[in-house]
Amino acid sequence: MMKKCLLLLSIAATTAGCQSGPDSKPAGPKVIVLGFDGLDYGLTKKLMDEGRMPNFSKLAKSGSFGPLETSVPPQSPVAWSDFMTGLDSGGHGIFDFLHRDADTMIPFSSTSRASDAGSTLTIGKYQFPLSGGTIELLRKGRAFWEVLENHGFQTTILRMPANFPPSGTASYELSGMGTTDITGSPGEFSFYTSKLFAFAGEDITGGDVYEVDIFDDVVEAKLYGPDNPFLVEREKLTSEFTVYLDPVDPVVKIVAGDQELMLEEGEFSDWVPVEFPMIPTQSLAGMTRFYLRSVRPDFELYASPVNFDPMAPAAPISTPDDYAAELAAATGRFYTQGMPEDTKVVDGGVLTVDEFLAQAEIAGREIREQYAYVLGQFDEGLLFYYTGNVDQVSHVMWKTLDPDHPNYDPETDPQYEDLIPSLYVGLDEMVGETLENMDEETMLIVMSDHGFASWRRSFHLNAWLKEKGYLTVKDPDMKTDPGLFVNVDWTQTQAYALGINGLYINLRGREQNGIVTEGERQALIDRICEDLLAEIDPVTETNAVTKAYKRDEYYQDRGEIEIGPDIIVGYAKGTRGAGASALGAVGKEVLTDNTEEWSGDHLMDHETVPGILLTSRVLKKSAPRLKDLAAAILAEFGIDEPINIKVKAKAKAKSIDE
Incomplete structure (x- = not known):
């Protein structure tokens, strides 16, 4: 697995920030691509037919709408790598979320690899690295936006999955799915409770539960980071915080470093910057969101995975390096973790479905608010903007669309039957916002990497x-x-x-x-x-x-x-x-x-879970498959050249029909 101290030492130097390109860009086409992860063709068409997605329907009338053949297998990092490179897995090297080291049989993340610093200087209990750690992007092949940049077009690529650390080949980039939290994991929450033996015997994944004591209405607790790379004997970095309980009302004051905030029961905090001291002169910056579940009879407090602080990221998450800070300054701090919707809290019963949905709504709102700023800044070249909010919520809530699902609850699930459709309607509104703010010469492409299905x-x-x-x-x-x-x-x-x-x-x-x-x-x-x-x-x-x-x-x-x-x-x-x-x-x-809360999925026969392709004009070059779409985008800019050199081989998937 990814080594967790990698993110601490001079990592920003591992990707040279690509500046905004030549001073003068050629006047030419403008293309906006909205990447909606997990948008299902069948459900999208149904909602369009019902009149609930008028902006999608408007685009379909002026351009085109249809299914988009997904990757094999239809996993997001595979699919988005197909899209980026125009290659299949045999070319870009991403076959799954997990690969294995054949020498050790240990699994590792398929999209990025971390390494510690090399040689060190040891003084007492401390060791001082003589070089920085690194994070390596494992996806191979050239991304299509590099071709555009080589032709003088500016490209802005926000939250492209399987692009951490950022490629450094776009004018502006923000990494997305695959970006870790501060510990090097996909996202580890913390849950603090005064209840004895809370969740005893439960299989809690994706986070840790900590029992805390209350003395005089005060709770002392810690956030945990990666190992301290400066210590010879490894020890977790910690960031202390204190919670003061109101003796009467269901409200607390949290003090974390120089930050103070008040929280009521059932309330999420804004982002709270935190620091993890490493040595007397250096700290690791991060940020978290708190959620106060209960003050009494049992104290219960959730802390989100500690994200990189975009104002001072401890790992390369943007191109140029200060672009993440620019976005945060414009619209506020935001989840830098690649998949911010904390689905794991539902699996173990740490939070309720409604609490998870409230957290996911915050993550989705950040994406929407940031998009308004980015769209306002866009005036040339290519803009790609991604959201995975619908995908992650669909994984947990798809059973509400399927009364035959083994985990469907006829008492509680009917109240959520319009939840996923309403999220689709929200994306239709995002398309409407785009149409209102772009000129007639701009091409709008709406696409998804795969569809969705019930996982029974x-x-x-x-x-x-x-x-x-x-x-x-x-x-x-x-x-x-x-x-x-x-x-x-x-x-x-x-x-x-x-x-x-x-x-x-x-x-x-x-x-x-x-x-x-x-x-x-x-x-x-x-x-x-x-x-x-x-x-x-x-x-x-x-x-x-x-x-x-x-x-x-x-x-x-x-x-x-x-x-x-x-x-x-x-x-x-x-x-x-x-x-x-x-x-x-x-x-x-x-x-x-399948009796898990994770009730919907798409890791099936790829022909059964197509994505969508919706365009404001008919494409100059057809794109029936996800891996064809990058070349079609280049064609909109008048570019007809291979993104990557391919070696052909015969292709045939054996199926039950043969």
């Missing part, structure tokens, strides 16, 4: 491999498999799964303990694909898997193909890979009902 059934891929004899465990009686392949007997395992859609052959000479020879590999792949496509879900009595993509046959681009899974599993619509299996656990059952 979970497919435990490693359990299936065990059942079919492709994987062997050390202890068949292990009650709870912690994952990371600790229970896998590699000496008798031919294949294993990591990530939601990835299946790997345990190949000799590639995997740490590989047993399958290169000569045996293809026949084994063929046999596994046939078995996957023959698997019938006993509950639905339909195929559990409808596509089995053979890596070497499906992907057209070859430069990075060797790091990918040997097989990409396309689950049937309504079925998704189980999260435990994705992290290397081997479960007892192959197919189970």
Whole structure:
């Protein structure tokens, strides 16, 4: 996993800020691209037909509207990398949220890699790095906006997923999905409570619960950061804060450093800047939002993941380096964490659905307010602006659209049945705002990376491999498999799964303990694909898997193909890979009902979850697939050249129809 002290030492130097380009730009086309993560074609069309998205309908009449074929697999970092580069995974090297180190079998983030500083000077308990740590963007290939910049067009790229740290090749950039919190994780919340044994026995992920004591109506607590890189013996950085409870009213005063704020029960704070002292002369800057859930009988306080402070970011999050501060100065501090909607608080019951929705609404409002400023500044070239708010809320709330979902609650869920449609309507208003503020010469493109579906059934891929004899465990009686392949007997395992859609052959000479020879590999792949496509879900009595993509046959681009899974599993619509299996656990059952709060998804057969493409004019160059869209955008600027050099290969996904 990403090393958590990476973000502290001279990291801003790892990306040279690209200035705003030549003093004189050529007069030419202007294009605005709105990237709406997870906007589903079917639901969008339904709402348009009902008259609830008039601005979408207006665009469709003047230009075009239709489904946009997504990536394989239809995961956001894969899909957006397809869009950026015009390459598939074989070329840009992003195959999943997670990849594995074949030498250690340890998973790591697919989009970026962090490294500590090199040599150090040790003095007593302190060590002083002689060079800075680094964060490396793992996506390969040239992004399409680099072509535009080379032709003299200014580009502004805000929150593009899989672009952390920023590429440095646009005039202006702000990183998005993939940007960590201050600890180097995707986002770790903190929850403080005076209740004894709170959440005992619960599987809390995505954060930590801390029991605190109350003395004379005062709570002393800490926020936790990454390891202190200046200490020889590693120790977590901390930032202390104090909470003063009103003895009568449900209100508190929080003091964090030189910041003081009052909070009432049920209220979120504004952003609170905090500092984590490292050595007497240096501190790490961050910021958090507090939410006061309860004062009594039990004290309960939520703190968001500690985000990079855009006014003083401890990691490279923008191009130029001070662009994040410019945005914050214009519209206020904002979530720099790549996926700000804190879905994990619902999974463990730390916050209620309504509390999660309130937090997600704050994150979405920040995006909208910042867009108004950015749109007002835009006067040339390309503007790309992304929001993932609908995607993240849909993951949690999709069951409210599906009364047949195993986790649907007929008592509480009907009140939310219009929640997701109302978010779509909000995006329609964002399009309307754009139309009001752009001239007739500007081209507007609205697109999404994939669609959405109800996630009713979970497919435990490693359990299936065990059942079919492709994987062997050390202890068949292990009650709870912690994952990371600790229970896998590699000496008798031919294949294993990591990530939601990835299946790997345990190949000799590639995997740490590989047993399958290169000569045996293809026949084994063929046999596994046939078995996957023959698997019938006993509950639905339909195929559990409808596509089995053979890596070497499906992907057209070859430069990075060797790091990918040997097989990409396309689950049937309504079925998704189980999260435990994705992290290397081997479960007892192959197919189970999904009873998690995370009720909607898209990591399925890519043909079942298309995104959308909506344009104010008919494109000069057609873009039926997500990976075609970058070239179509270049064509709007009169540019006809390859974004990246491609190596072709035959392409065919084996499906149940064959």
